[in-house]
Every structure is written in structure tokens, then in C-alpha cells.
Amino acid sequence: MTAPKGRDGTPALRVERALRLLPDLEALTPLRALLVAISRADAGAQWASSGPYLTMGKRGVDPGELRRRLDETLEQITEHLSLLYHAYVDALEALSAGDPAPAVAALVRAGHAEEGPGRLSQAREWYEVALKLADELQDRRPEIAILGALGRLARTQGHFQQGARYFQRCLALAEAEFDQSGVAEACAGLGSLAAAQGQWGGARAWYRKGLTAAQAGRDLKKIGHLYHRLASVDYHDGDTAAALEHLQEARRSVESIQDAEGLARVLAAQGDVESDQGQADAAALSYREGLAWARRAAAPEVECAILIRLAVFHLTGDRFHEAEEELRRAEQTAIAHTLSRRLVQVYTLMGKLRGRQKDETGFVFFEQAIELCRGAERAPSAEGRLYHEYGNFRSMLGSPDEARAYLEKARAIFESLGETGELEGVEADLERIAG
Amino acid sequence: MPTPPIVKAPPAPAAESPSAIQVLGVGLDGGLAHSIRPWMSELHAHIEFVPDLPHAVRRLAAGHWDVVLTVLGEHPDEDLHWWSNALRGRTGAPRLIAFAHRPSMGLALRAEQLGAQDLLALPVRREELLRSLRRVGRGTSEVAVPLEATAEEDVGRYALVGQSPAMLEVYKLIARVAPSTATVLIQGESGTGKEVVARAIHANGPKASGPFVALNCAAIPENLLESELFGHEKGAFSGAVTRKIGRFELARGGTLFLDEIADMSLPLQAKILRAVQEREIERVGGGDPIPIDVRLIAASNRELREAIAQGRFREDLYYRLAVVIVRLPRLADRGGDLALLAAYFARQFGAQYGKHITGFSDRALELLSAHRWVGNVRELRNAIEQAVIVANGDTVLVEHLADEIRGHEGSLSGTMSGELATLAEAEARHIARVLAHTGGQIGSAATILGIHRNTLTRKIREYGL
Numbered sequence: 004m005t006a007p008k009g010r011d012g013t014p015a016l017r018v019e020r021a022l023r024l025l026p027d028l029e030a031l032t033p034l035r036a037l038l039v040a041i042s043r044a045d046a047g048a049q050w051a052s053s054g055p056y057l058t059m060g061k062r063g064v065d066p067g068e069l070r071r072r073l074d075e076t077l078e079q080i081t082e083h084l085s086l087l088y089h090a091y092v093d094a095l096e097a098l099s100a101g102d103p104a105p106a107v108a109a110l111v112r113a114g115h116a117e118e119g120p121g122r123l124s125q126a127r128e129w130y131e132v133a134l135k136l137a138d139e140l141q142d143r144r145p146e147i148a149i150l151g152a153l154g155r156l157a158r159t160q161g162h163f164q165q166g167a168r169y170f171q172r173c174l175a176l177a178e179a180e181f182d183q184s185g186v187a188e189a190c191a192g193l194g195s196l197a198a199a200q201g202q203w204g205g206a207r208a209w210y211r212k213g214l215t216a217a218q219a220g221r222d223l224k225k226i227g228h229l230y231h232r233l234a235s236v237d238y239h240d241g242d243t244a245a246a247l248e249h250l251q252e253a254r255r256s257v258e259s260i261q262d263a264e265g266l267a268r269v270l271a272a273q274g275d276v277e278s279d280q281g282q283a284d285a286a287a288l289s290y291r292e293g294l295a296w297a298r299r300a301a302a303p304e305v306e307c308a309i310l311i312r313l314a315v316f317h318l319t320g321d322r323f324h325e326a327e328e329e330l331r332r333a334e335q336t337a338i339a340h341t342l343s344r345r346l347v348q349v350y351t352l353m354g355k356l357r358g359r360q361k362d363e364t365g366f367v368f369f370e371q372a373i374e375l376c377r378g379a380e381r382a383p384s385a386e387g388r389l390y391h392e393y394g395n396f397r398s399m400l401g402s403p404d405e406a407r408a409y410l411e412k413a414r415a416i417f418e419s420l421g422e423t424g425e426l427e428g429v430e431a432d433l434e435r436i437a438g
Numbered sequence: 439m440p441t442p443p444i445v446k447a448p449p450a451p452a453a454e455s456p457s458a459i460q461v462l463g464v465g466l467d468g469g470l471a472h473s474i475r476p477w478m479s480e481l482h483a484h485i486e487f488v489p490d491l492p493h494a495v496r497r498l499a500a501g502h503w504d505v506v507l508t509v510l511g512e513h514p515d516e517d518l519h520w521w522s523n524a525l526r527g528r529t530g531a532p533r534l535i536a537f538a539h540r541p542s543m544g545l546a547l548r549a550e551q552l553g554a555q556d557l558l559a560l561p562v563r564r565e566e567l568l569r570s571l572r573r574v575g576r577g578t579s580e581v582a583v584p585l586e587a588t589a590e591e592d593v594g595r596y597a598l599v600g601q602s603p604a605m606l607e608v609y610k611l612i613a614r615v616a617p618s619t620a621t622v623l624i625q626g627e628s629g630t631g632k633e634v635v636a637r638a639i640h641a642n643g644p645k646a647s648g649p650f651v652a653l654n655c656a657a658i659p660e661n662l663l664e665s666e667l668f669g670h671e672k673g674a675f676s677g678a679v680t681r682k683i684g685r686f687e688l689a690r691g692g693t694l695f696l697d698e699i700a701d702m703s704l705p706l707q708a709k710i711l712r713a714v715q716e717r718e719i720e721r722v723g724g725g726d727p728i729p730i731d732v733r734l735i736a737a738s739n740r741e742l743r744e745a746i747a748q749g750r751f752r753e754d755l756y757y758r759l760a761v762v763i764v765r766l767p768r769l770a771d772r773g774g775d776l777a778l779l780a781a782y783f784a785r786q787f788g789a790q791y792g793k794h795i796t797g798f799s800d801r802a803l804e805l806l807s808a809h810r811w812v813g814n815v816r817e818l819r820n821a822i823e824q825a826v827i828v829a830n831g832d833t834v835l836v837e838h839l840a841d842e843i844r845g846h847e848g849s850l851s852g853t854m855s856g857e858l859a860t861l862a863e864a865e866a867r868h869i870a871r872v873l874a875h876t877g878g879q880i881g882s883a884a885t886i887l888g889i890h891r892n893t894l895t896r897k898i899r900e901y902g903l
Contacts, residue, residue, distance in 0.1 A: 019660055050813025051628040051739060052697050056657035266492075288499045291524070295491035298520060324823060332523065367657055373677070374659070408679035 015063025018042045022060075027378075035378070036341040037076050041068050055327075055357075056364055058350065058371040059338060086116045098136075107137045107145045114152065121341070127156050147177045147185035154192045158199070161383035161420050167196050183220030187213045187229065194232055198239075199384070201423035207236045227256030227265050231272060238276055246276045263300035267293045271309045278316045286316060303340040307333050311348055318356060326356055344382045347372045351389045358396035369393040384425070387416035391429050403436050410436070459483040459574060460501070462532070464494040464508040470537075470562065474507070477564055481571055495524065502530040504574055505555065510538040514545055522552040522841060527828045531837035533844075535570055537562055543866040543901040553841020580799030582833040585781035598634055599782045600775035604767035608635065615762045616642035621714070623759045624737040626766030629816030632737040633697060635764060640693040645733050648692025653685045656698035664706055665722045668713075674723025686719050689732040699736045699759070700745050704752065711755045734759070769814040779815060780806060783822035784834060796832045802839055809843050866901040869894070 021038055025031055042062035048054050053061070090113035097105035114129035130153050137146040150173035157166030170192040177185025190213025197205035210232045217225035230253035237246035250273045257265035270293030277286035290313045297306040310333035317326035330353050337346040350372035357365020369389065376386045394410035397403075410433050417426040461483050463471060471487050478485040485507075488494050494506070506525065510517045514536075521534050533555035538545060541557050549557040556570040588599055598609070615622055616639045624632045633652060640650045658666050665674070669684030685694055696702075702710070713719045714734060718727040736759045745751035769776060780798065788795040798806070802825075811817050825838040836844060872883045884894040 017660075047628050047739065047812075050816050051656065052633060052816075053654050053656035053701075054628075054816075056654065058659075060659055061656070284499075288495070291499070292492050292495045295495045295524075299491055324827065364654060364657055367659060367662075370659055370662060370677075402680075404680040405682075412679075 015045055015065065017060065018062050018064055019060035021064045033076055033080055037072055038064060038069060040339055040341055041065070041072060042338065055362075056367050058367060059334075059346065060371055060374065062338075083116065083120075087113050090116070094136075103136055103139050104142065104145070107133050107140060107149075110136065111145065111149060111152075114149075118152075118156070121343075123156050123160055127153065130156070143176055143180045144182060144185070147173055147180065147182055147188075150176065151185065151188040151192065154189070158192060158196060159382075163196050163199060163421055167193065170196065183216045184222050184225065186216035187220065187222060187225040189213075190216065191225065191229055191232060198232075198236065199424075200421045201425075201427070203236055203239055207233065210236065223256045223260045224262060224265065227253045227260075227262065227269070230256065231265075231269055234272055234276070238272075238279070243276050243280050247273065250276065263296045264302045264305055267296035267300060267302065267305050267309065269293075270296060271305075271312050274309075274316065275312060278319065283316075283320060287313075290316065303336050304342055304345065307336040307340070307342055307345045307349075310336065311345065311352065314352055314356075318352065318359070321359075323356060323360060327353075330356070343375055343378070344385055347375050347382065347385045347389060350375070351385075351392050354396055355392050358392075358399045361400065363400050365396065366393075369396065383416055383420055384422065387413045387420070387422070387425060387429075389413075390416065391425070391432070394429075395432060398432070398436055406436055407433065459504045459571060460530070461485040461505045461507060461571070462494060462497055462503045463487040464506060465490050466507065466509060466537075470509070470560075473562065473564075474567070477568060481568060483571060491520075491524075498524070498528050498532070503528070503532040504530060505535055505571060506532050507535050508537070509560070510536050510541075510545075514538050514541070515548060518545075518549055518552050518554065522554075526841070531828075531844075533574055533841075535567070543862070547866065547870045551842065553844055580801045580833075580835055582797045583800050583803060584797045585784055585795070586777050588778050588782040588785070597782065598631070598638060599779050600772055601778065602767070602772040602775045604771050605775060608764065608766060611762075611764050612638050612642065615639060615764070617644065619644060619733050620761045621733070621759055622735045622762045622764060623742070623756075624735065624764045624766065625742070626737075626739065627768055627814055628739045629811075629814035630766035630768065631815050632739075632766060633695065635766065636693070636695040636697075636735045636737065639735060640695075640733070643693070643733065645692050649689055650693050650695065651685050651689035652695040652697060654697045656701035660703060663702065664709065667706075668709070668719045668721055669724075670722035671724045674721075678723065682721075684719070684721065686713060686730050686732060687728060689730075691731055693733045693735055696734065696736045698738060700738045700740045700742060700751055704750070707752045707755050711752060711758060714755075714758050769811045769818060776807060776811075776818065777803065779818055780822055783819050784826060787823045787826040791826055793826060793829060794832055795826060795829065795834060798834045799836060801836050802834050805836060805839060805843050862901070865897070869897060869901065873898075 018039060022035065025035055025038070039059060042059065042064050044057055045051075045063050048057055048061070090109045093109035094106040097103065097109065110129055110133035114126045114133060117123075117126035117129060130149050134146065134149045134153065137143075137149055140146065150169050154166045154169035154173060157163070157169060170189045173185060174189035174193065176182075177189055190209045194206045194209030194213065197203070197209060210229050214226065214229040214233065217229055230249045234246040234249035234253065237243070237249060250269055253269045254266065254273075257269060270289045274286045274289035274293065277283075277289055290309055293309045294306060294313075297303075297309055310329050314326045314329035314333065317323075317329060330349055334346065334349045334353075336342070337349055350368040354365050354368035354372070357368065369392070372389050373393075376382070376389065390409045390413035394406045394408075394413060396406075397409060398406035410429055414426065414429045414433065417423075417429060459481065461478060463474065463485055464487075466474065466487060475485065486497065488497050494508075497503075498506075506521070508517075508521065518534075518536065521536070525532055525534060534553075535556045535558065536549060536554055537558050537560050539560050541559055546557050555574060558566050558570065589601075598605075612635060622636075622639060624635055626632055636652070637650055640646060653666060655663060662677075665678070665682060665684065667684050667686060669682050669687055670678045672678055672681045696710075713730065716727075717731075718729045720727055742751050742756050742760070746753045746756055769779075780803070784795045784798070787793075806818075806821070809821075813820070821840055821843060822834075824840055825834045829835070829838045869883070869887065872886050873880075880894055880898075881891055884891040887894060
């Protein structure tokens with residue numbers, strides 16, 4: 004209905020204050036997520052002078068609504084725990100019956116259940132237990148799948164070396180077992196790690212190898228994904244024509260299996276390439292169509308990611324008004340669906356946008372993003388980019404000392420990750436300030 | 439996936455006419471499409487059907503459309519928002535007519551707020567749909583009205599625009615108060631121009647040669663506000679990466695403007711009071727007092743006396759700040775200033791976006807005058823900026839205005855098109871209007887409506903508001 008208000012016309016309780024009342028306990032994570040998801044902008048906030056700087060922390064919370072939604076959340080928690088507990092008991096029963104294969108499957112099921120809502124560290128714990136047990140199986144396919152999942156998690160969490168080890172093991176095993184799908188999965192993972200570390204030639208080689216395996220296994224989903232990844236390498240190399248060709252191939256594959264989410268991702272990438280080619284109308288259309296597919300797939304994470312790319316597209320073209328509109332939509336989607344990492348990206352870009360507008364109050368967005376990084380699952384790449392942009396923001400507004408401090412933080416993060424591409428960007432900005 | 443063919447209606451004779459309404463049906467099932475097709479011929483409308491949102495996006499980009507017909511899904515609110523965003527800025531500014539299974543009053547009101555042309559219940563009744571389509575009013579002529587000449591008082595990159603009696607009183611007060619160094623409290627609703635007035639006082643005052651430093655107290659995270667105001671020493675807290683000079687120090691010899699001051703916590707209010715009284719501050723993590731020489735101007739969009747009564751604002755600070763009070767009028771109370779401001783913004787954004795805007799159409803001006811400007815001048819400025827961005831000629835037409843403003847030209851569910859509303863519809867609309875007026879405060883709304891709070895809460899639930 005309307006934005007929350009306190010009793011007797013007092014202003015609504017702000018999220019920033021509400022969160023201060025909540026101890027930082029793992030058991031309360033769903034409550035924290037619910038509190039943020041139900042928060043709303045005050046009725047008058049849109050037009051208040053603070054409106055352009057509205058962040059999650061300044062949204063209002065209605066304790067009554069929180070109470071009304073508690074049962075629903077507690078039911079979800081019970082359901083989630085029930086799934087985990089039953090998975091464990093299933094595993095135990097299978098093991099006591101001397102049949103480890105269903106036990107492994109049950110543990111993997113628990114890992115998937117944790118991964119879904121973004122509990123990555125917890126998912127990893129389940130997968131690692133499953134991996135030890137899978138070692139006893141004659142059938143190696145579960146082990147291949149678990150190693151792939153562990154590699155993916157390590158990649159997301161910024162543990163690149165660990166991720167590479169998992170993918171290498173996955174690859175060796177899959178090749179030995181002639182599991183083309185496993186080979187494709189491992190190669191895609193190794194390619195993405197190489198790309199994250201700026202080794203684009205290596206990334207291309209891994210993606211090509213993965214594509215060959217996926218084609219041999221007629222795995223259309225992976226074929227689409229790998230063509231998409233190859234396009235990202237072309238794009239980085241400045242070969243937009245090749246990128247578009249690979250994206251067309253990717254589109255054909257995902258369309259043939261009616262993968263609406265995959266199609267949304269491909270169209271977003273196509274938008275990036277078209278934008279780079281200066282075809283602004285075509286790019287806007289690709290992003291919009293991608294958004295429509297994401298909506299059809301009921302994939303808020305993808306929808307949010309495309310809105311962010313659309314905002315970057317407008318920001319690049321100095322269309323600040325449009326960029327802000329898209330970022331606000333992305334913010335709303337990220338808050339409603341508890342997409343903390345995306346929210347960090349949104350606020351980083353909002354800060355960048357304000358910097359471009361020479362608006363020093365824009366620092367509030369960077370501060371909100373930093374606050375989110377403290378609470379969310381570790382996402383060091385996003386954190387590094389956040390400090391990089393914060394440094395540039397301070398530099399642009401004439402605070403070189405603060406700029407240097409933030410850029411050095413970014414450099415430390417990217418150095419620890421081995422993200423050489425990002426690192427080069429930070430070093431160049433540091434040199435610029437020094438000069 | 440294989441692209442489903444775009445289903446085209448058999449060419450109706452009038453579809454060739456350039457004035458035929460162009461209708462895009464999105465996601466309508468076969469039965470519904472089959473029913474609608476012959477009705478379109480009656481209206482001399484041309485209709486195309488596409489199976490889903492993605493195909494709709496492509497078709498919308500490919501040509502000129504006047505109306506989109508679609509069925510809202512399981513999350514009708516979200517769908518309405520999606521369409522509102524998707525149709526913004528499209529060629530022809532197509533209007534949305536949405537179908538819903540058992541639409542609630544709340545959904546109808548939200549559709550209206552989002553500027554949908556109509557919300558119709560399923561199964562669709564022929565008469566309702568045709569009536570709604572006729573109201574689209576394509577081809578209604580609009581006459582260009584030249585922009586009014588504006589005489590504005592420049593305040594840096596800002597300007598005071600307006601000749602209404604209410605604004606003349608404000609100008610006189612600024613002229614009286616500016617030459618002194620008295621602390622000023624500016625009160626007014628959001629978007630009435632408090633910062634512009636503060637800048638005008640600074641620019642015409644004795645500290646005009648010094649800096650004008652503004653701080654929006656509501657925008658800054660609570661834990662950082664103190665360091666923004668007073669500065670901090672390096673290492674004073676975990677984020678203090680370098681020494682920072684606060685706004686009080688930055689404003690030395692000039693004016694410090696504290697906007698939305700009611701949002702400041704009580705402990706911080708005490709520190710501001712001390713700074714005002716002692717004329718000195720201390721940086722966070724620093725021990726030495728630093729003398730300050732600033733003129734202080736504060737502003738609030740809330741009634742500070744109410745905040746004092748609620749124990750949320752210090753009375754002693756209020757009296758320190760409110761040496762002179764400037765109250766700014768709402769845009770609705772400024773009469774002909776709306777047209778002046780619209781002209782001023784049209785020129786400003788025309789220059790910014792490289793467009794030569796010379797006028798508004800008569801109907802666009804009517805819609806602007808009829809709109810409830812809850813965000814006052816700021817909302818108007820935003821609306822004109824959007825209109826200028828999408829305008830493709832030298833005149834701002836109705837189709838260039840945001841749907842929220844155009845919502846008044848159509849109307850929903852027949853209730854504003856001359857048909858008499860049911861008592862429940864009228865009641866729901868009135869409650870929604872009062873809630874919008876009170877900013878969602880149920881207690882205040884209940885007082886205005888003269889009913890008990892619990893009764894209002896029940897009605898809100900009942901109507902799905």
C-alpha cells in the first residue's frame with residue numbers, strides 16, 4: 004500500500020536504525036533479509052531533497068508488517084531446515100544400508116538447497132562432505148558434478164586458486180570417464196577463472212575445448228553458454244563482429260531448448276557489443292528484449308543484472324537521467340529479492356553517476372555499498388570494484404588523499420585475487436593521481 | 439526457442455486509414471484474441487497479436503502503436519510496473535489497457551497511478567473495451583502555445599522563478615533578512631525550493647564572497663553525519679582513512695545550509711546547539727576546539743514544532759535556528775507560476791539536451807495544470823525534463839508527458855468517463871486520495887475522514903489499497 008509511517012505521524016523507523024538493533028548472528032540472517040525486503044521509501048521521500056540520495060538504509064520499516072510476515076518466513080526456514088535434516092537422514096540410512104550412491108545424492112541435494120538462497124559457504128560444506136563420500140563410488144559422475152559445483156562456488160567467492168584446483172580435478176576425471184558434459188563444465192570454469200585473471204588467450208582456449216566437448220555430448224545448454232563465453236573474449240579483444248557471430252550461435256542453442264534465462268543473458272551480452280559498436284538503438288532494444296525474457300523466466304537475478312548493464316549503457320552515453328531510472332529499478336529488484344551482491348553493484352554505480360554529476364553527496368552510495376559488503380557473503384571482486392570507483396569519485400571531486408587510500412584498498416584486494424585486468428586499471432588510476 | 443509467428447488480424451478496410459488506431463495484443467490467448475479481432479474492425483482499428491513480452495518489445499520498437507492490450511498475470515502489481523516502464527518513451531507513447539482476473543479496487547487505483555489507460559475485468563465485455571479504446575483519442579488536435587517569457591532571479595546555477603503573490607512575499611522576506619547574518623529557518627513541503635532560497639539569502643548577504651556549503655542531513659548515514667559536519671582525524675574510526683575537514687570548517691566565512699534538519703538525531707542536535715552557541719567545534723577523534731565563522735541556514739519539510747512536541751527535536755535548538763522563519767508556498771498555491779516554471783524548465787532542458795522547445799500544446803498545459811504536484815517544483819522540473827527528452831519536435835505534446843500526468847486525460851473503469859461510480863468505488867477513491875495526502879499516515883487519514891483508525895485499517899484491507 005503506502006510507505007510505512009510511525010504512530011502519530013512520526014517518521015518511519017529507518018532500516019539503518021532497525022539493523023543496529025539486530026545482533027550479527029547467523030540464525031538471524033533470514034530476519035535481516037526480510038526486514039530489508041519489506042522496507043519501503045517514505046511516501047514523501049521521492050520528492051524530498053534527500054530523495055536522490057535514498058539508499059537502503061534510509062528506507063522505512065513497519066514493525067507491524069514485519070510481524071505479519073514472520074510466520075511466512077519461519078515456515079520457509081522450517082522448510083529449508085527440514086530439507087537439510089531429511090537429506091542428512093536419507094544419507095545416513097543409505098550409508099547404513101551399505102549403499103553410498105543415494106547418500107551422495109542426498110548430500111548434494113542439501114548443497115543445492117543451500118546454494119539456491121545464496122548460502123554459498125554452507126553449500127560448500129555439504130559438497131565437501133559429499134565429495135569425500137563420492138570417492139568410494141564406482142560411478143565417478145557424481146564426483147565430477149560435485150567438483151564442478153565446488154569450483155563454481157570458489158570462483159564466485161573469489162578463491163581463484165582453489166577454484167582452479169577443483170576444475171582441474173573435475174576435468175581430469177571427466178576426461179578419464181569420457182564424460183563430455185563434465186569436460187565442458189570444467190573447461191567453462193577454467194576459462195572463466197583465466198578471464199578473471201586477465202589471461203584472455205587462455206580463456207579462449209579453455210572455452211574452445213569446452214565447446215568441442217559440449218558439441219560431442221550434444222549438450223545444447225552448455226553449447227549456448229560456451230559460445231556466449233567465447234563472445235565475451237572476442238568483446239574484450241575488441242573483435243565485435245566475432246562476438247556477434249558467437250552470440251548468434253549461442254542464441255540458436257538456447258532458443259532450441261527454450262531456455263528463456265539463457266536467452267536473456269545472451270541478449271544482454273549482445274546489447275553490450277552493439278553499444279560498443281555505437282548502435283545505441285539496437286543495443287537498447289537487445290537489453291529491453293533481454294529484460295522481457297528474464298521476466299518471462301521469472302529470473303530476478305538476471306533481470307537485475309540486465310538493468311545494471313542498461314544503466315551502464317546510459318551512463319556511458321552521458322544519459323544520466325535514464326541511467327538513474329534503470330538503477331532505481333535494479334535497486335528495487337535487488338531489495339525485493341535479497342540480491343545483496345547486485346545491490347552493492349547498484350550503489351557503486353549510483354555513486355559513480357553522482358561523481359559524473361560532480362555531486363559530492365554521492366559518497367553516501369559508496370558508504371552504503373561498503374556497509375552491504377560487511378554483511379553479505381564475501382564478494383571480493385565487487386568489493387574491489389567498489390573501492391576502485393570510490394577512489395575515482397574522490398579523485399574527481401578533488402580529494403586526492405582519500406582517493407589514494409581507496410584505490411590502494413582496491414589494489415590490495417585485486418592483488419590478493421590475482422585479477423590482473425582490474426589491477427591494471429587501479430594502478431593506472433593511482434599513477435594518474437600521483438602525476 | 440522457435441519464434442511463434444506474429445498473428446495478424448485480417449486487414450480491416452479502415453486499417454489502411456492513417457488515422458486507424460494501432461493496437462498490439464500481447465499474450466492474449468486464442469479465445470480472447472478471436473473475440474477481440476472483429477471488435478477492432480468495428481472501431482476501424484488495426485490489431486496485431488504477439489505471444490509474449492519479448493516479442494512485444496520487438497514489435498513496439500518496430501513501429502507506432504497507440505494501445506497495448508495485455509492480460510496481467512499472477513503478480514498484477516509487478517506486471518503493471520513492468521509495462522509502465524516498458525512503454526515509457528516508446529514511439530507513439532502507447533497507452534496500456536490491461537485485463538485482470540477479478541481486479542481489486544487497489545489494483546485499479548494503482549493502474550491509475552501508473553497512468554494505465556484502463557483496467558478491465560476478464561472475461562472482457564465488448565462495450566467496455568470499445569469505450570476504453572475510443573477514449574484513447576488519437577487524432578485529437580493539439581494547438582501549440584508559445585512558452586511564456588520568464589524573468590528569473592539568478593542564484594548561481596539556480597533561479598527563482600515566479601510572480602505569484604505568495605512568491606512576492608517570499609522575495610520581500612529574503613530582501614529583508616539577507617543583509618543581516620541572522621540564522622534563518624526555511625520551512626516548506628518537499629520540492630518547494632528551500633535550497634534555492636537559502637542560496638539567494640547567501641548571495642545577497644554579507645558573506646556572499648565566502649563559500650555556500652550545503653549538507654542534506656537526511657541523506658547521510660546516521661553514523662557518518664557527525665564526521666561530515668565536524669570532520670574527523672585520521673584513524674578516528676574504521677572508515678577514517680585520512681583526516682577530513684567537516685562542513686562547518688569548509689563553510690568558514692560563508693554560509694552553512696543544513697537541509698532536512700529534523701532528521702538529525704538528538705545527540706547530534708546537542709552538538710549543533712553547542713557549535714552555534716560556542717561558535718567552535720571539535721573534529722571527531724580530535725581534542726582541540728576550532729573556531730567557526732559561518733552563517734547558518736536550516737531547512738525542514740516537516741513542522742519542527744510538532745517534532746518538538748513529539749520529543750524528537752530540541753526546543754532550544756529550534757529557537758536558535760528560527761531567528762527568522764521563511765515559509766515557502768506549495769506549487770498548488772502559486773497560481774500562474776506553474777506555466778512560468780514549465781517554460782523556464784523547458785528552455786533549460788532544451789538547451790541541455792540540444793532541443794529547441796518553443797511551446798507546449800494546449801492540452802499538455804491543461805494536464806500539467808490539473809496534476810496534483812505532491813513533489814511541487816521538483817516534481818514539475820522532473821516531468822518537464824522527461825518530456826523534453828522524449829519530445830521530437832519544438833512543442834511538448836500530451837504524448838511526451840509521463841503516464842502519471844496523462845492518467846488524467848483518460849480515466850479508469852468508466853468511473854471518470856461520465857458513468858456514476860458505486861458507493862464503494864467512490865469511498866475507495868476518496869480513502870486513497872486522503873492517504874496520499876497524509877503520506878500514508880493512517881492516524882492522520884482517519885482524523886480527516888472522521889472515522890476510527892481501526893475502521894480505516896479494515897477498509898484499506900477490504901479495498902486492497
